[in-house]
Amino acid sequence: MASRSSAPDKGPGFFSQIRSLYTFTKAEFSWLPWVLVAVVVVGIGIGVLIGFLIPPAAIWSVILWGVTGLLFGLLGAMIVLTRLSTRAMYIKLDGMPGAAGHVLSTSLGRSWVASEMPVGVNPKTQDAVYRVIGRGGVVIVGEGARGRLSRLVNDEKMKVQRVASGVPINVLYIGHGEGDVPISKLSATIKSFPKKVDRTTMAAVVKRVDSVSQSVTSLPIPKGIDPMRARAPRPR
Structure with a gap:
């Protein structure tokens, strides 16, 4: 043996x-x-x-x-x-489906709660919506064509408003067009939002939103990016 x-x-x-x-x-x-x-x-x-x-x-x-x-x-x-x-x-x-999830889950720190998995996905177009909750309120991030993202973004916005009334909700779109946010500036833009929510309220909002969120694990996740390979290795 x-x-x-x-x-x-x-x-x-x-x-x-x-x-x-x-x-x-x-x-x-x-x-x-x-x-x-x-x-x-x-x-x-x-x-x-x-x-x-x-x-x-x-x-x-x-x-x-x-x-x-x-x-x-x-x-x-x-x-x-x-x-x-x-x-x-x-x-x-830049331009790869799933890039926003990778940045949100690795670059925001402890002041924000985000997931690498999207909260809404269009399997046909690979458009995705991500949600971030922090001291600056709730941030909804759209990845894909802005016109096609309207329904996904509005659905997520209404879901948050039902359980987090009074909490600021900001919507960002990844891209290089007018009003869009480049992927390289996504984390900095989110961190720049003024702190209007205390930690207790933030924790309550996270629980409430999670309780009404529908799982998207059974939906096809956009392909084209392997975060483990795309991430730049850093020396320890």
Whole structure:
């Protein structure tokens, strides 16, 4: 009988995650290597310059400051890589069905309650409606053609109004047209809504809305996006 190992499977290491992050981002920004090298070189240059300017300008002081500049350059390169990977992720998600659910479930933090699954779906057109509840009230997010989303959005809005009277309800549409919100600015737009609901009321609204919400798990979910693959890997 084969012995079983009790050791848990180890996840990818730090350098493996950095390599995955770099590969993911470079696929969208081919100039990424040059930017990272430039950041590191600038960091070293600043460190060496400080070493010459601070007396006594001994060789050991210049080397020490050069190493310090190298470390800050590597840190700066990591920050640039992380921010560019986020931009690359939004570029890949833009226009893909299900992208709004991925952003809402990963980018809003604890002040908002959202699900990756839509609360309303049109199986034929793959148009979907998502609902977010937070201190800023209720936000209904439409993903798809605005004209086709009218019925889904109105149904969800009426459902919320029945159980959450007086709570602000905002409607956002994902897109690049007039009045639309790009997927890259979705989370920032939602977070910008003024806080008009206290935490107790927010919790009550979540329970009330969930109690009247119809499950859509049996409906076909829009295809075209695998959130696990679309998400930019981040180093731990």
